[in-house]
Amino acid sequence: MKYGDKLIRMEGVIVAVKDGAIDVDLMGRLGFISVPKRMVISEGELKVGQTVAWNMSFLEQKSTEINDKYFNNLTVREARRLEILRQYNEEE
Amino acid sequence: MSITAETAKQHANDPAVLCCRCEAGTELTPANFEDPNIFPDLVDSGLLNLDGALKLGQVLNGTKLTKTVDSLTPITPDIVDKFDEVGAGEEEAAEEAAPAAAAVAAAPAAGGVINLHIGEGKNIDIQIPAGLGGGAAVAGAAPVVAGGAAAAELEDKVVRELTRKHYVIEKVARGPETKFDGKTLYIREGIEKEAVDSEELVLDLKIDVVTPDNYHTYSEAVMDVQPIAAKDGDFDLGYGVTKVLDGVVTVVTGTTEEGVQIGEFGSSEGYIDENMQWGRPGAVDKGETLIKYQVTIVNGKNMERPGPMAAHRAVDYVTAEIRKAMKKQLDADKADSEEVLKQVRRPGKKKVVIVKEIMGQGAMHDNYLFPTEPVGTLGARPNVDLGNVPVAASPLEVLDGCIHALTCIGPASKEMSRHYWREPLVLEVLHDEELDLCGVIFVGSPQANTEKFYVSRRVGQMVEMLDVDGAFVTTEGFGNNHVDFVTHIENIGKRGVPVVGHSFCAMQGALVVGNKYCDAMVDSNKSKSGIENEVLECNCLDKEDAIRGIAMLKAKMAGEEVKPAERKWNPNVKENNLEACEKALGIKIERAANEQSLPMSQKRKEKYD
Numbered sequence: 001m002k003y004g005d006k007l008i009r010m011e012g013v014i015v016a017v018k019d020g021a022i023d024v025d026l027m028g029r030l031g032f033i034s035v036p037k038r039m040v041i042s043e044g045e046l047k048v049g050q051t052v053a054w055n056m057s058f059l060e061q062k063s064t065e066i067n068d069k070y071f072n073n074l075t076v077r078e079a080r081r082l083e084i085l086r087q088y089n090e091e092e
Numbered sequence: 093m094s095i096t097a098e099t100a101k102q103h104a105n106d107p108a109v110l111c112c113r114c115e116a117g118t119e120l121t122p123a124n125f126e127d128p129n130i131f132p133d134l135v136d137s138g139l140l141n142l143d144g145a146l147k148l149g150q151v152l153n154g155t156k157l158t159k160t161v162d163s164l165t166p167i168t169p170d171i172v173d174k175f176d177e178v179g180a181g182e183e184e185a186a187e188e189a190a191p192a193a194a195a196v197a198a199a200p201a202a203g204g205v206i207n208l209h210i211g212e213g214k215n216i217d218i219q220i221p222a223g224l225g226g227g228a229a230v231a232g233a234a235p236v237v238a239g240g241a242a243a244a245e246l247e248d249k250v251v252r253e254l255t256r257k258h259y260v261i262e263k264v265a266r267g268p269e270t271k272f273d274g275k276t277l278y279i280r281e282g283i284e285k286e287a288v289d290s291e292e293l294v295l296d297l298k299i300d301v302v303t304p305d306n307y308h309t310y311s312e313a314v315m316d317v318q319p320i321a322a323k324d325g326d327f328d329l330g331y332g333v334t335k336v337l338d339g340v341v342t343v344v345t346g347t348t349e350e351g352v353q354i355g356e357f358g359s360s361e362g363y364i365d366e367n368m369q370w371g372r373p374g375a376v377d378k379g380e381t382l383i384k385y386q387v388t389i390v391n392g393k394n395m396e397r398p399g400p401m402a403a404h405r406a407v408d409y410v411t412a413e414i415r416k417a418m419k420k421q422l423d424a425d426k427a428d429s430e431e432v433l434k435q436v437r438r439p440g441k442k443k444v445v446i447v448k449e450i451m452g453q454g455a456m457h458d459n460y461l462f463p464t465e466p467v468g469t470l471g472a473r474p475n476v477d478l479g480n481v482p483v484a485a486s487p488l489e490v491l492d493g494c495i496h497a498l499t500c501i502g503p504a505s506k507e508m509s510r511h512y513w514r515e516p517l518v519l520e521v522l523h524d525e526e527l528d529l530c531g532v533i534f535v536g537s538p539q540a541n542t543e544k545f546y547v548s549r550r551v552g553q554m555v556e557m558l559d560v561d562g563a564f565v566t567t568e569g570f571g572n573n574h575v576d577f578v579t580h581i582e583n584i585g586k587r588g589v590p591v592v593g594h595s596f597c598a599m600q601g602a603l604v605v606g607n608k609y610c611d612a613m614v615d616s617n618k619s620k621s622g623i624e625n626e627v628l629e630c631n632c633l634d635k636e637d638a639i640r641g642i643a644m645l646k647a648k649m650a651g652e653e654v655k656p657a658e659r660k661w662n663p664n665v666k667e668n669n670l671e672a673c674e675k676a677l678g679i680k681i682e683r684a685a686n687e688q689s690l691p692m693s694q695k696r697k698e699k700y701d
Binding site for chain 2 (some may be wrong): 018019020021036037038039040041042043044045046069070072074077078080081084
């Protein structure tokens with residue numbers, strides 16, 4: 001990575017707490033992330049409305065090539081979603 | 093920032109650098125100096141040049157500055173009135189002590205003899221035949237010296253035995269009932285519906301039989317790999333007889349209705365042959381047949397605790413029927429092979445305990461503990477419900493499937509149920525004739541730090557009560573579990589018990605916390621780039637890590653110093669340690685393969701390493 005060593009402090013608000021994950025809106029409308037609880041260090045219980053902070057940098061494109069493996073997986077997932085949708089429509 | 097006298101003593105051989113501006117005539121004290129721990133960063137960024145700097149130990153004996161200098165100035169001979177020669181008295185002592193250090197270090201290589209040099213006793217050299225030879229001799233000889241003849245007379249005691257009866261399965265097929273016919277396992281047709289009906293949140297369950305010629309099959313993200321085993325007769329987990337099927341394993345996969353993976357972030361689904369680190373303790377071995385379950389659960393439940401649990405229980409509905417058939421049909425006297433695991437206590441040898449930290453943050457970060465059947469669900473209690481407090485297990489319970497892992501992220505470093513069935517550290521320590529393994533402690537990793545410290549204090553107290561000579565602490569995966577991982581090490585270390593830590597760290601899992609007891613750590617990374625490479629079980633604890641950990645703990649228990657780690661992850665440290673172990677123990681350690689051994693399309697090859 002060309003710019004990987006520049007750390008930027010980011011902040012966010014917890015908008016959902018699940019058994020295994022939390023969802024966070026990045027402050028300043030900079031995006032949304034959902035992370036496993038295991039990757040969050042917390043003093044006490046995690047609750048909606050609490051703020052969190054972390055260091056990160058910008059995302060960098062690793063390559064201009066499309067990774068076949070991941071692309072195929074997404075295609076399979078989408079096909080299955082449509083298949084399930086079709087089944088439900090038929091049942092109705 | 094200035095340092096304390098204690099820190100100055102620790103860093104006596106590190107360069108002396110002033111932390112603040114200092115006037116000429118000032119008598120130097122520890123308070124005038126900067127903490128040497130931060131020097132590497134300063135040197136890297138060009139802010140500090142340590143050429144010609146005197147050592148801290150040389151300038152704390154009434155040395156005065158002859159010149160006024162700024163902060164971050166290294167002390168050189170031209171700006172002080174006097175300084176001690178490089179440990180004038182010390183050097184002689186060092187020279188005298190050298191043979192001792194050299195002898196202890198050389199003993200492993202020599203194999204037969206341990207030389208002890210006692211400085212204060214005026215050059216007494218003692219030679220003790222080590223008997224067993226190898227590096228292990230250093231630790232092994234210690235009790236002999238300490239305990240004298242009495243210790244040598246203590247006999248090993250077999251506490252209990254566990255017999256695994258293996259039955260080879262060559263084919264898995266579907267049929268009208270679940271049964272065994274020769275080397276074929278038939279799974280009842282239509283059992284899927286019953287499994288689905290048994291769990292409210294499960295909408296669908298598919299069973300695929302994946303044979304070795306068919307490994308290039310698409311699979312959802314693997315949630316768990318499980319051995320198929322059943323207790324014989326009335327035996328409880330951890331002793332007696334266990335029947336186990338060879339050549340076939342259970343593989344749990346699952347998604348929600350929308351195709352979102354259960355307990356997964358991002359995708360790690362794909363072709364099995366590209367995503368599986370074959371042969372790892374927790375993974376599938378090449379040549380085995382997979383009974384692959386694909387469970388579909390209600391939307392939105394993939395991250396909620398009942399979701400992954402329902403998926404696991406639905407799969408266990410089918411496995412339970414296979415177990416029933418095993419108990420009924422497989423004749424205990426007609427097993428294809430038999431393996432007897434003995435829990436041996438070795439009084440007089442170094443007593444050690446293994447503390448295994450398992451996930452306990454909630455949802456799929458959980459494990460079913462102590463089911464009635466190996467890796468079952470019935471009768472088990474999730475460690476989250478137990479409050480994640482430490483729980484004692486016998487080594488044989490571990491090897492008999494007392495953990496049913498609700499495996500979560502990340503695939504490369506999370507320990508599958510099968511990992512515990514073949515737990516390499518437990519096996520290696522159990523079979524090590526110089527160690528007395530008293531048991532295994534499982535401790536969950538809760539989410540909040542307050543709870544982490546709570547369970548960690550209990551671990552420390554439990555280890556204190558055990559009166560052990562040494563302890564291993566292992567953890568799976570990485571993330572906030574590293575907070576309690578290092579706290580366990582601290583709580584054990586501060587009680588004066590030598591402790592060695594095992595974890596995946598490398599680049600991506602680098603520890604975010606640490607303390608002075610974390611001086612002997614074994615990184616279980618195998619991936620080339622030191623990252624979570626999405627290859628199932630790739631970075632999990634393997635036999636080579638167990639051998640390194642044991643060598644390290646033995647060295648620590650014998651009072652040897654473990655060299656400090658380098659500042660940045662360097663895979664050569666591991667290779668050097670492995671080579672040192674090979675040389676000392678006179679064995680060849682097979683290096684575990686990593687993702688480089690898996691098939692890759694040309695395009696992937698260009699993108700990765």
